[in-house]
Amino acid sequence: MGAALRDDNFGADTQTVSFDAARHAAAALARPLDRSEDVPIALAAGRVLAAAIEAPSALPPFDQAAMDGYAVCLSGRKGVPVVLPMGGRTNAGDAPGVLRPGTAHRVMTGAALPTGADAVVMQEHVARRGDLLHFDLPIEPGAHIRRSGEDVVRGAAVIEPGRMIGWADIAVLAALGVRTVRVACPLRIAVVTTGSELRDGGEPLPAGAIYDSNGPMLAALLAGPNTHIVSLSVRDEVNAIADALQTQAGAVDLVITTAGMSVGDADHVRDAVGRAGGRLDIVKVAMKPGKPLAFGMIGEAYFAGLPGNPQAAAYGALAFVRPMTRRLLGQAPAKRVTARTAFAASRKPDRTELLPVSLSVEHGRLTARRSGPDGSHRMMPMVSADAVAVVPGASTPLEAGTCLEVLPFDQPRLGG
Ligand SMILES: Nc1nc2c(c(=O)[nH]1)N[C@H]1C(S)=C(S)[C@@H](COP(=O)(O)OP(=O)(O)OC[C@H]3O[C@@H](n4cnc5c(N)ncnc54)[C@H](O)[C@@H]3O)O[C@H]1N2
Ligand code: MOO
DSSP, X not given: OOSOOOTTOOOOOTXXXXXXXXXXXXXXXXXXXXXXXXXXXXXXXXXBBOSXXXXXXXXXXXXXXXXXXXXXXXXXXOOOOOEEEEEEEEOTTSOOOBOOTTOEEEEOTTOBOOBTOOEEEEGGGEEEETXXXXXXXXXXXXXXXXXXXXXXXXXXXXXXXXXXXXXXXXXXXXXXXXXXEEEEOOEEEEEEEEOTTEEOTTSOOOTTOEEOOHHHHHHHHHOSTTEEEEEXXXXXXXXXXXXXXXXXXXXXXXXXXXXXXXXXXXXXXXXXXXXXXXXXXXXXXXXXSOOSOEEEEETTEEEEEEOXXXXXXXXXXXXXXXXXXXXHTTOXXXXXXXXXESSOBOOOTTOEEEXXXXXXXXXXXXXXEEOSOSOTXXXXXXXXXXXXXXXXXXXXXXXXTOEEEEEESSOOOTTO
């Protein structure tokens, strides 16, 4: 008889690495792809900037009136109430006028400040009597003037490479007259589900077969402006899987498989990676769910082999594949999100547990509540969750009120 069988198969073994070590290894494996393209700014939202943008001009581009009112010249005098005649006008869009000494110059918000003016008075503080303007308040030098360059200095780096472009970035780019930006090319990803039991929706289901849910799930989890995803499904046959891996590895940047990772008779993905000429850097991770998880390279393509159970596949994608895709695109790692647990849980010293949680703000703090019963084959706990909580291994149970890292299902921007 060999070694005693363990029901969870999580005993110490030299191939198994810790969750944290596997995360580091996945991030270290991925190198930025450095493939970029120019896109019009209208299509740039959500793309990752590939080259720094230096401001071609200042913002505001010239000194401007910040209010509808009157530009005046105090020239060192105390800004006491005064009476001045009207002397000219500059509307927004006009070339700057000239303030004639001893007059007030009508200006509209956004108008170029007339030459010689050093303050703008809101029209609410001016009474117009005939041709004369009565200024009823002390006037502050520099009041209501937007200075050229106070928002953006010409030549300044306004957006750093690696940043995901958002609507605010597009506003600045548009204001600067920038029409196109250089962004990282979308990652080409192949999602290959393996399993002779799998059928696509709409196909008849013979006894024992199931519909493929991992394929559509991962395609949706990874979908976005920075990815082009192809999906295919392969039966549990080692050469068929190896062929698919080899073909896809020649065509995409990242090949992801699901299932066929464990110890069953029909689990062929690791062998297939070898037959496709690939290598695996990590073959098992001390985590639940998702222990039978591997990653490495097949030719020039990165490879991630996720387990078949839907929660194991999803959390493997959140914990390992998403950080890899960020790095391949040249992004910084996502900011760590933490939440206070509103639940207690048992745990084991030698593995990290990933638990689906719903997030809410309670008493001013992000709080994680357990979602659904145990079982990585279940999908409904993910439907009612917003994130997965990372529960580190320990010999003591997890207490309610513990602060834990959570991996949000939808990535918040948070500066990344
Ligand atoms: N004797 C052992 N059995 C198992 C172990 C173990 O350590 N010893 N580990 C268990 C764990 S944990 C997991 S996770 C699974 C992982 O197995 P595989 O990656 O080999 O996946 P399969 O066995 O092929 O499938 C598992 C499960 O998932 C369903 N599945 C697969 N693909 C899809 C898909 N595209 N859409 C929906 N559902 C899918 C599949 O039908 C199975 O029910 O192994 C345990 N067993
Ligand atoms: O732990 Mo497996 O990874 O349940 O699904």
